[in-house]
Amino acid sequence: MVIFGASGDLTYRKLIPALYALFNQQMLPEKFHIMGVSRTSFSDESFRKKMTEGIRNFSENIHLNEQQIVEFTSNLSYFQMDMSLPEEYSRLQVELKDKKMKEGADNNCLFYLSTPPGMFGTVSGNLGKVGFGATSNGYRRIIIEKPFGYDLESCHALNQQLHESFTESQIYRIDHYLGKETVQNLLVMRFANGIFEPLWNRNYIHHVEITSAESIGVEGRGGYYDGAGALRDMLQNHLLQMVGLTAMEPPSSMAADSIRNEIMKVLESLKPINKEDVPLQVIRGQYMASNVRGEFIPGYREEKGVNPESRTETYVAMKFFIDNWRWGGVPFYIRTGKRLPTRVTEIGVHFKPTPHGLFQKNESCKKCNQLVIRIQPDEGILLNFAMKQPGAGFVVNTVNMDFHYSELSDIHLPTAYERLLNDAMTGDSTLFARADAVEAAWRFVAPIQEVWMNDPAQTIYGYPAGTWGPENADDLIEDKEMTWRYPCKNLSDDGIYCEL
Numbered sequence: 332m333v334i335f336g337a338s339g340d341l342t343y344r345k346l347i348p349a350l351y352a353l354f355n356q357q358m359l360p361e362k363f364h365i366m367g368v369s370r371t372s373f374s375d376e377s378f379r380k381k382m383t384e385g386i387r388n389f390s391e392n393i394h395l396n397e398q399q400i401v402e403f404t405s406n407l408s409y410f411q412m413d414m415s416l417p418e419e420y421s422r423l424q425v426e427l428k429d430k431k432m433k434e435g436a437d438n439n440c441l442f443y444l445s446t447p448p449g450m451f452g453t454v455s456g457n458l459g460k461v462g463f464g465a466t467s468n469g470y471r472r473i474i475i476e477k478p479f480g481y482d483l484e485s486c487h488a489l490n491q492q493l494h495e496s497f498t499e500s501q502i503y504r505i506d507h508y509l510g511k512e513t514v515q516n517l518l519v520m521r522f523a524n525g526i527f528e529p530l531w532n533r534n535y536i537h538h539v540e541i542t543s544a545e546s547i548g549v550e551g552r553g554g555y556y557d558g559a560g561a562l563r564d565m566l567q568n569h570l571l572q573m574v575g576l577t578a579m580e581p582p583s584s585m586a587a588d589s590i591r592n593e594i595m596k597v598l599e600s601l602k603p604i605n606k607e608d609v610p611l612q613v614i615r616g617q618y619m620a621s622n623v624r625g626e627f628i629p630g631y632r633e634e635k636g637v638n639p640e641s642r643t644e645t646y647v648a649m650k651f652f653i654d655n656w657r658w659g660g661v662p663f664y665i666r667t668g669k670r671l672p673t674r675v676t677e678i679g680v681h682f683k684p685t686p687h688g689l690f691q692k693n694e695s696c697k698k699c700n701q702l703v704i705r706i707q708p709d710e711g712i713l714l715n716f717a718m719k720q721p722g723a724g725f726v727v728n729t730v731n732m733d734f735h736y737s738e739l740s741d742i743h744l745p746t747a748y749e750r751l752l753n754d755a756m757t758g759d760s761t762l763f764a765r766a767d768a769v770e771a772a773w774r775f776v777a778p779i780q781e782v783w784m785n786d787p788a789q790t791i792y793g794y795p796a797g798t799w800g801p802e803n804a805d806d807l808i809e810d811k812e813m814t815w816r817y818p819c820k821n822l823s824d825d826g827i828y829c830e831l
């Protein structure tokens with residue numbers, strides 16, 4: 332495996348700890364080699380030392396074994412090169428051959444592009460030029476980090492560039508949300524249970540809501556974020572992929588393309604948002620300075636690397652429809668933002684109320700039946716239903732039936748990167764985004780990007796850091812008796828864990 336961008340943050344915090352976790356579970360091949368590539372100067376030894384530190388600091392859900400760490404890191408090496416220069420790749424080729432001979436590893440090779448996004452096309456093109464795309468002798472696969480393109484045009488151009496050197500079946504586009512256990516559990520929950528699927532349609536579902544909230548701000552990555560924003564960074568990829576899994580038809584099998592075909596059909600059925608409807612269906616916001624739990628939080632425009640007059644959104648909420656038989660007329664509401672009260676990602680399926688309210692204070696128990704799939708943190712599933720309050724009369728209260736993954740304490744919960752790296756090694760592309768799907772998602776958001784870019788009169792609403800975003804987002808909800816879910820009414824002391 333060759334990791335391009337080996338001196339970077341992702342390699343240190345996520346990739347190497349995930350690879351170690353796979354090693355720890357004996358899920359790596361018996362013979363393997365991992366080569367880190369970037370421009371910074373490291374010896375093999377100093378690279379191993381830095382990666383050991385990464386494993387110690389960022390491993391999750393795994394028992395560290397010092398001897399095993401040494402064994403694992405002995406399979407790491409470092410190669411210094413400038414990956415923008417085509418002539419460097421023949422040097423890399425020689426180095427890889429040499430390592431292969433020494434290690435006796437097989438011919439399979441995985442290239443991980445943990446590089447600045449602008450380099451994805453360059454690196455894949457250069458790899459192709461020296462014949463690294465050819466698969467006659469062992470597999471060659473390429474993993475591409477996010478963001479995949481900047482808009483429909485750049486995404487399409489990047490797909491074309493990649494296809495010049497690699498076939499679609501060799502390309503693995505990371506959407507780390509799809510690597511999360513609870514996201515995959517959506518498939519099992521929907522298609523292995525007889526009880527949910529009959530209700531999973533416009534006849535019984537009132538609306539669907541997806542929230543991905545972060546409590547942190549741009550964390551020193553203001554320069555990158557200011558050129559991206561919440562629509563590109565979160566909604567176009569992670570949120571729309573979750574919409575795909577929530578709304579898809581049952582696949583004919585669990586084969587990668589059966590599932591990806593169904594996700595694709597959902598993305599193709601998203602009802603396009605006309606430019607004139609953008610202000611009615613999409614609300615964007617930007618966090619402003621505020622005191623959060625006693626701490627002063629600067630506003631987005633005061634962050635390092637951010638243009639003081641920036642109009643980049645740190646929050647976006649959207650209402651849309653899926654034009655097909657299953658979902659006709661059911662509103663989907665999705666939102667994501669930074670500096671919200673907590674970190675939480677969840678899918679909320681709101682069922683329609685009973686046709687007639689029999690009980691006291693239950694004329695329309697609209698919020699009685701919700702199924703909430705908690706993606707992070709505290710992964711689990713919650714079902715909300717009405718119960719009689721003990722005592723006289725028939726007073727109706729809602730109660731929760733809760734399942735937390737953490738209760739399965741003896742089962743190792745793999746991190747998203749662990750799962751995805753293993754899938755890429757074993758050739759399972761189910762949880763990776765396909766070329767047509769990423770383009771369909773960009774096509775859907777294109778009118779919004781266009782309106783925001785070309786019309787300076789379009790509002791960007793301020794919201795105080797630590798709140799649930801602009802109040803105007805509430806107006807998106809059609810049914811005035813309903814609101815967005817506010818999942819974290821009771822915050823733990825650290826402000827991260829939220830109790831429902």
Ligand SMILES: NC(=O)c1ccc[n+]([C@@H]2O[C@H](COP(=O)([O-])OP(=O)(O)OC[C@H]3O[C@@H](n4cnc5c(N)ncnc54)[C@H](OP(=O)(O)O)[C@@H]3O)[C@@H](O)[C@H]2O)c1
Nearest residue numbers: 336337338339340341369370371413414445446448476477
């Ligand atoms: N960090 C995260 O949590 C995260 C999360 C999701 C997605 N991603 C994506 O993952 C990718 C990597 O992110 P990151 O945070 O690790 O970025 P980063 O810390 O900026 O690392 C970028 C890497 O690319 C290398 N590089 C840049 N230009 C190069 C060149 N011409 N030749 C050789 N190496 C070069 C840099 O090394 P040298 O300067 O030493 O050459 C560095 O190792 C990005 O596409 C990002 O969008 C990251």
